[in-house]
Amino acid sequence: xxxxxxxxxxxxxxxxxxxxxxxxxxxxxxxxxxxxxxxxxxxxxxxxxxxxxxxxxxxxxxxxxxxxxxxxxxxxxxxxxxxxxxxxxxxxxxxxxxxxxxxxxxxxxxxxxxxxxxxxxxxxxxxxxxxxxxxxxxxxxxxxxxxxxxxxxxxxxxxxxxxxxxxxxxxxxxxxxxxxxxxxxxxxxxxxxxxxxxxxxxxxxxxxxxxxxxxxxxxxxxxxxxxxxxxxx
Amino acid sequence: xxxxxxxxxxxxxxxxxxxxxxxxxxxxxxxxxxxxxxxxxxxxxxxxxxxxxxxxxxxxxxxxxxxxxxxxxxxxxxxxxxxxxxxxxxxxxxxxxxxxxxxxxxxxxxxxxxxxxxxxxxxxxxxxxxxxxxxxxxxxxxxxxxxxxxxxxxxxxxxxxxxxxxxxxxxxxxxxxxxxxxxxxxxxxxxxxxxxxxxxxxxxxxxxxxxxxxxxxxxxxxxxxxxxxxxxxxxxxxxxxxxxxxxxxxxxxxxxxxxxxxxxxxxxxxxxxxxxxxxxxxxxxxxxxxxxxxxxxxxxxxxxxxxxxxxxxxxxxxxxxxxxxxxxxxxxxxxxxxxxxxxxxxxxxxxxxxxxxxxxxxxxxxxxxxxxxxxxxxxxxxxxxxxxxxxxxxxxxxxxxxxxxxxxxxx
Ligand SMILES: Nc1ncnc2c1ncn2[C@@H]1O[C@H](COP(=O)(O)OP(=O)(O)OP(=O)(O)O)[C@@H](O)[C@H]1O
Ligand SMILES: [Mg+2]
Numbered sequence: 001x002x003x004x005x006x007x008x009x010x011x012x013x014x015x016x017x018x019x020x021x022x023x024x025x026x027x028x029x030x031x032x033x034x035x036x037x038x039x040x041x042x043x044x045x046x047x048x049x050x051x052x053x054x055x056x057x058x059x060x061x062x063x064x065x066x067x068x069x070x071x072x073x074x075x076x077x078x079x080x081x082x083x084x085x086x087x088x089x090x091x092x093x094x095x096x097x098x099x100x101x102x103x104x105x106x107x108x109x110x111x112x113x114x115x116x117x118x119x120x121x122x123x124x125x126x127x128x129x130x131x132x133x134x135x136x137x138x139x140x141x142x143x144x145x146x147x148x149x150x151x152x153x154x155x156x157x158x159x160x161x162x163x164x165x166x167x168x169x170x171x172x173x174x175x176x177x178x179x180x181x182x183x184x185x186x187x188x189x190x191x192x193x194x195x196x197x198x199x200x201x202x203x204x205x206x207x208x209x210x211x212x213x214x215x216x217x218x219x220x221x222x223x224x225x226x227x228x229x230x231x232x233x
Numbered sequence: 234x235x236x237x238x239x240x241x242x243x244x245x246x247x248x249x250x251x252x253x254x255x256x257x258x259x260x261x262x263x264x265x266x267x268x269x270x271x272x273x274x275x276x277x278x279x280x281x282x283x284x285x286x287x288x289x290x291x292x293x294x295x296x297x298x299x300x301x302x303x304x305x306x307x308x309x310x311x312x313x314x315x316x317x318x319x320x321x322x323x324x325x326x327x328x329x330x331x332x333x334x335x336x337x338x339x340x341x342x343x344x345x346x347x348x349x350x351x352x353x354x355x356x357x358x359x360x361x362x363x364x365x366x367x368x369x370x371x372x373x374x375x376x377x378x379x380x381x382x383x384x385x386x387x388x389x390x391x392x393x394x395x396x397x398x399x400x401x402x403x404x405x406x407x408x409x410x411x412x413x414x415x416x417x418x419x420x421x422x423x424x425x426x427x428x429x430x431x432x433x434x435x436x437x438x439x440x441x442x443x444x445x446x447x448x449x450x451x452x453x454x455x456x457x458x459x460x461x462x463x464x465x466x467x468x469x470x471x472x473x474x475x476x477x478x479x480x481x482x483x484x485x486x487x488x489x490x491x492x493x494x495x496x497x498x499x500x501x502x503x504x505x506x507x508x509x510x511x512x513x514x515x516x517x518x519x520x521x522x523x524x525x526x527x528x529x530x531x532x533x534x535x536x537x538x539x540x541x542x543x544x545x546x547x548x549x550x551x552x553x554x555x556x557x558x559x560x561x562x563x564x565x566x567x568x569x570x571x572x573x574x575x576x577x578x579x580x581x582x583x584x585x586x587x588x589x590x591x592x593x594x595x596x597x598x599x600x601x602x603x604x605x606x607x608x609x610x611x612x613x614x615x616x617x618x619x620x621x622x623x624x625x626x627x628x629x630x631x632x633x634x635x636x637x638x639x640x641x642x643x644x
Pocket of ligand 2: 047048049169
């Protein structure tokens with residue numbers, strides 16, 4: 001179990017009244033430290049469901065998931081929160097910044113729940129904002145930032161606690177081409193310079209091309225797993 | 234304090250500051266409830282303090298015996314204007330009831346008093362000398378009416394402050410001057426120290442004392458010779474009062490030859506009874522105001538619960554996000570509890586401020602004495618905290634139990 005992430009025959013079944021919706025049907029997967037993985041697939045294929053399970057926001061109905069060698073299925077609510085806090089950085093399609101709260105405070109959030117002293121929270125949050133090129137925007141509110149900038153704040157927040165893995169569910173889904181490039185440049189640099197493991201869901205081949213490995217999900221199953229060479233300029 | 238609590242409190246205040254109108258409306262119930270409690274407790278305590286000094290001004294351990302029976306409604310009726318208490322009753326009681334350290338008697342009538350070219354209609358009391366010690370009168374100048382004055386039916390008088398103010402020039406010394414009561418000249422031998430209002434609200438300083446014998450012989454006429462308006466008695470210790478009262482009742486019933494089935498033809502009162510009546514009224518008022526306050530606090534608490542439920546719904550995605558970055562259930566729970574308590578505490582503090590201001594206003598406008606005790610302030614503060622905690626619990630618990638994924642997907 002040398003991998004950072006190891007999934008074995010993961011199923012996710014939602015009950016909707018009398019009907020069972022099988023969102024994931026036996027996904028097995030390993031991701032090593034430092035990889036940059038793109039997850040592709042049609043709408044409703046189960047990408048978000050997989051990401052939520054990888055991010056410990058959700059538990060599989062069946063199967064096992066080891067993160068850093070720990071069996072996630074055995075953990076209780078508090079331990080899962082702890083894992084989300086320390087091991088995982090999540091980036092959402094809709095940014096999910098807390099409104100009317102400064103960029104700096106948004107980035108502080110994971111450290112805040114870790115109980116770090118205020119001074120440490122501020123210093124690390126400012127450093128994290130610097131990593132995504134937002135020095136000088138610490139006091140801005142989300143509403144005062146462009147979409148691309150907001151998503152970079154979200155990335156800074158995901159990074160601030162030095163997680164083992166960055167999970168991004170369609171991080172460019174709400175952004176224009178220019179902003180998307182901006183975001184992808186940041187992610188690529190984080191992966192290549194800082195060796196941060198990234199799993200990214202996208203619909204666009206152009207975005208997936210930044211990754212070195214591409215997974216394709218179809219009807220809740222992994223149908224393709226191939227290494228690509230980063231093709232973009 | 235740890236960083237989490239500190240920041241959560243700061244954030245709670247920021248949210249409150251951002252929604253000032255909404256917060257204000259939410260806090261209204263608490264503000265009114267706490268304000269009412271503080272104002273009314275202040276007024277109640279002020280009134281109680283006044284009653285206490287008034288009762289003390291009657292003199293200590295005093296028993297007052299009045300002619301006529303006390304009806305249920307508290308109005309003195311008796312058998313017409315028949316004379317039921319006499320000087321010999323008073324003298325005999327002292328012999329019959331050894332517990333009594335002293336007895337005195339008095340008779341009063343309102344008469345015209347003239348000094349120089351001023352005149353004043355005031356109650357003139359003919360008293361036996363012991364009255365002054367039983368009722369605990371002090372003097373700002375001169376001294377008491379003595380037994381010698383009594384024996385000689387001397388034309389001497391003690392005047393109260395109100396009489397002094399109305400008859401004499403400011404700064405003029407009444408002692409030694411001569412006043413005329415019903416055209417009879419009296420020498421002023423002393424000025425009484427002020428006592429203020431009585432427990433019944435009358436001015437105790439509007440008074441003139443002269444020897445009982447002088448009153449009978451020189452002023453009141455001899456129609457009811459030996460009858461008195463009231464008998465006063467005292468005991469050494471307050472706990473002797475009940476026994477002394479029973480002794481007096483038995484003694485007077487025997488003297489008046491009352492059959493067992495006949496009611497008393499006199500009324501006995503002690504300062505304990507008077508205090509009870511006042512306190513009873515005070516307690517009814519207190520219970521009523523606490524009912525009003527409790528309802529306001531309940532309404533205020535429900536208001537807080539309601540606004541928090543709205544807030545939890547509005548901020549569902551924020552809650553999901555917080556959980557996604559590592560907030561545990563208790564973090565969310567504490568966050569919303571603190572928001573609830575911030576609302577109730579700010580409401581409580583505003584209520585305390587308004588309550589104190591209201592009480593002050595009562596003092597200034599209506600002249601009611603008020604006392605705001607530290608205890609009532611501290612208690613109100615803690616109580617509003619408890620209201621926030623109690624009514625915040627349900628919404629906060631609801632927030633903490635949200636499923637992070639569903640919360641994040643919430644539109
Ligand atoms: N909470 C839920 N209850 C019931 N069914 C659900 C729930 N969440 C997801 N599903 C179903 O599971 C399947 C996979 O959904 P998922 O959100 O993972 O798809 P996706 O690949 O992320 O799609 P998209 O590209 O549109 O985001 C879908 O059929 C969806 O309807
Ligand atoms: Mg999705």
